[in-house]
Amino acid sequence: xxxxxxxxxxxxxxxxxxxxxxxxxxxxxxxxxxxxxxxxxxxxxxxxxxxxxxxxxxxxxxxxxxxxxxxxxxxxxxxxxxxxxxxxxxxxxxxxxxxxxxxxxxxxxxxxxxxxxxxxxxxxxxxxxxxxxxxxxxxxxxxxxxxxxxxxxxxxxxxxxxxxxxxxxxxxxxxxxxxxxxxxxxxxxxxxxxxxxxxxxxxxxxxxxxxxxxxxxxxxxxxxxxxxxxxxxxxxxxxxxxxxxxxxxxxxxxxxxxxxxxxxxxxxxxxxxxxxxxxxxxxxxxxxxxxxxxxxxxxxxxxxxxxxx
Amino acid sequence: xxxxxxxxxxxxxxxxxxxxxxxxxxxxxxxxxxxxxxxxxxxxxxxxxxxxxxxxxxxxxxxxxxxxxxxxxxxxxxxxxxxxxxxxxxxxxxxxxxxxxxxxxxxxxxxxxxxxxxxxxxxxxxxxxxxxxxxxxxxxxxxxxxxxxxxxxxxxxxxxxxxxxxxxxxxxxxxxxxxxxxxxxxxxxxxxxxxxxxxxxxxxxxxxxxxxxxxxxxxxxxxxxxxxxxxxxxxxxxxxxxxxxxxxxxxxxxxxxxxxxxxxxxxxxxxxxxxxxxxxxxxxxxxxxxxxxxxxxxxxxxxxxxxxx
Numbered sequence: 001x002x003x004x005x006x007x008x009x010x011x012x013x014x015x016x017x018x019x020x021x022x023x024x025x026x027x028x029x030x031x032x033x034x035x036x037x038x039x040x041x042x043x044x045x046x047x048x049x050x051x052x053x054x055x056x057x058x059x060x061x062x063x064x065x066x067x068x069x070x071x072x073x074x075x076x077x078x079x080x081x082x083x084x085x086x087x088x089x090x091x092x093x094x095x096x097x098x099x100x101x102x103x104x105x106x107x108x109x110x111x112x113x114x115x116x117x118x119x120x121x122x123x124x125x126x127x128x129x130x131x132x133x134x135x136x137x138x139x140x141x142x143x144x145x146x147x148x149x150x151x152x153x154x155x156x157x158x159x160x161x162x163x164x165x166x167x168x169x170x171x172x173x174x175x176x177x178x179x180x181x182x183x184x185x186x187x188x189x190x191x192x193x194x195x196x197x198x199x200x201x202x203x204x205x206x207x208x209x210x211x212x213x214x215x216x217x218x219x220x221x222x223x224x225x226x227x228x229x230x231x232x233x234x235x236x237x238x239x240x241x242x243x244x245x246x247x248x249x250x251x252x253x254x255x256x257x258x259x260x261x262x263x264x265x266x267x268x269x270x271x272x273x274x275x276x277x278x279x280x281x282x283x284x285x286x287x288x289x290x291x292x293x294x295x296x297x298x299x300x301x302x303x304x305x306x307x308x309x
Numbered sequence: 310x311x312x313x314x315x316x317x318x319x320x321x322x323x324x325x326x327x328x329x330x331x332x333x334x335x336x337x338x339x340x341x342x343x344x345x346x347x348x349x350x351x352x353x354x355x356x357x358x359x360x361x362x363x364x365x366x367x368x369x370x371x372x373x374x375x376x377x378x379x380x381x382x383x384x385x386x387x388x389x390x391x392x393x394x395x396x397x398x399x400x401x402x403x404x405x406x407x408x409x410x411x412x413x414x415x416x417x418x419x420x421x422x423x424x425x426x427x428x429x430x431x432x433x434x435x436x437x438x439x440x441x442x443x444x445x446x447x448x449x450x451x452x453x454x455x456x457x458x459x460x461x462x463x464x465x466x467x468x469x470x471x472x473x474x475x476x477x478x479x480x481x482x483x484x485x486x487x488x489x490x491x492x493x494x495x496x497x498x499x500x501x502x503x504x505x506x507x508x509x510x511x512x513x514x515x516x517x518x519x520x521x522x523x524x525x526x527x528x529x530x531x532x533x534x535x536x537x538x539x540x541x542x543x544x545x546x547x548x549x550x551x552x553x554x555x556x557x558x559x560x561x562x563x564x565x566x567x568x569x570x571x572x573x574x575x576x577x578x579x580x581x582x583x584x585x586x587x588x589x590x591x592x593x594x595x596x597x598x599x600x601x602x603x604x605x606x607x608x609x610x611x612x613x614x615x616x617x618x
Binding site: 074076081082083085086087088089090091092093094095096097098101103104105106107108109110111112113116119122123125126127128129130131132147176178179180181182183184185186188191192193194195196297298299300302 | 383384385390391392394395396397398399400401402403404405406407410412413414415416417418419420421422425428431432434435436437438439440441456485487488489490491492493494495497500501502503504505606607608609611
């Protein structure tokens with residue numbers, strides 16, 4: 001069974017002081033840290049392409065895992081909606097070349113936003129199992145600094161640039177359990193790019209997440225025969241501090257404290273958010289079972305159970 | 310095991326007379342039919358979006374398969390590099406909404422070009438098996454009329470607009486056998502979009518295909534323990550009549566005649582090309598085993614064996 005063997009990331013060191021940005025829009029520090037959740041928003045350099053962020057994250061993964069021979073990588077998925085080129089070619093091909101990965105690699109991009117990591121885990125595991133592949137990389141990189149208008153108070157305080165790389169293969173500590181997915185294109189207009197500028201209807205997206213995500217997680221647990229008490233942690237998309245808190249409050253006593261909130265230095269990193277939480281908290285933990293959930297542009301959502309083998 | 314249950318398509322009735330277009334560039338009818346391979350190039354209407362082509366193909370699939378309840382669809386992949394919006398949201402979400410498919414559907418786009426259908430088959434099968442899903446739609450739609458410059462003699466005589474929809478699920482007549490994949494991003498510049506215009510280095514792409522595809526198919530057959538004589542048909546990407554003929558000639562006696570060439574009324578339809586061949590020739594045939602191959606932008610390639618259950 002293909003599972004999660006290791007996770008690494010690249011978070012640019014440079015970025016924006018979100019308190020200073022908040023002050024510009026008349027938002028105090030309580031709002032920035034309490035509602036937005038992020039004091040600092042990493043920003044890629046102007047000359048860095050999306051593929052460069054991917055390359056840094058994969059190089060960090062190789063550094064963490066000396067046993068992983070780059071020549072053994074046979075599958076690569078890049079989850080992004082802000083890739084290098086105008087539609088074609090796909091960013092995964094550029095990453096293959098920049099990293100010097102073998103040309104017998106299967107590589108493609110998956111177009112998804114904040115739900116993309118959860119989808120991507122099952123897409124890569126499934127593809128590898130269906131095609132008989134052994135060592136896969138699931139890479140996320142969706143630098144919203146490419147599309148966010150710094151004058152748009154609804155979005156510029158939220159998003160951070162980052163990339164993550166997840167090694168999937170046999171003999172993994174963490175395995176993928178049951179998953180559930182969802183899509184509602186009638187909400188497509190709530191998060192979209194027009195003429196190169198990103199638009200978000202924050203209220204609609206917040207309401208969508210608040211209604212959909214707790215219900216989806218409850219359904220997933222119910223269908224798996226689990227109670228919230230059986231889950232050691234909830235690692236959900238870090239859309240904002242407010243949305244993580246609001247989703248957590250829709251769970252009974254004991255569960256809200258299990259919702260990991262860790263975005264002070266990263267912001268909302270789109271499809272990288274859940275991977276960043278797992279990278280930091282999963283492997284050194286005593287956790288046996290974790291619920292993950294991503295939700296956003298599409299609208300699209302996905303929730304799953306990960307369990308320690 | 311998830312396999313291919315049915316395939317349908319949408320090919321716009323309107324389009325370009327390629328003989329007339331050839332005459333404009335000083336190309337005679339022998340060149341247009343013998344080298345390019347297409348007398349007619351379907352073109353979507355200006356007001357049709359990529360998602361509309363997808364919707365027509367899926368509606369045709371539903372019409373062909375009264376037993377397939379739209380409410381039972383739980384997975385949807387759209388293969389495209391020319392989707393509706395500027396990167397986000399993904400076209401699959403828009404297709405979900407336009408078709409009124411259930412919101413519990415798992416939906417995402419795969420970004421690949423002419424190799425996309427072969428990749429997509431394994432991506433959807435694998436994703437469905439990993440996630441426990443039952444009825445999936447693999448949709449291809451990559452209308453190059455959006456990006457091809459009608460004054461570019463290297464590309465405007467080649468590409469046609471089309472969409473296909475493949476129903477994947479249990480109990481299928483056709484199953485997916487061994488597959489092989491490849492990616493070489495060092496050739497990314499040979500097929501790319503810049504400032505909204507598509508560029509193709511035809512000579513480089515032709516040479517790539519001529520070297521890579523026969524070798525890849527031979528390797529696939531060898532690793533499967535098959536000889537070309539064991540395969541009833543080769544359905545490869547219809548890049549042009551010249552490339553199909555040239556690849557076929559790299560096989561020993563008996564095999565070249567098994568290469569299906571059927572693009573007179575469609576042109577090079579990118580990720581739809583292999584699906585269009587299979588739709589037309591697979592299900593009413595006596596074939597037991599078919600080799601498929603897609604190759605193009607990325608550079609990216611993929612070959613696989615399909616077999617009758």
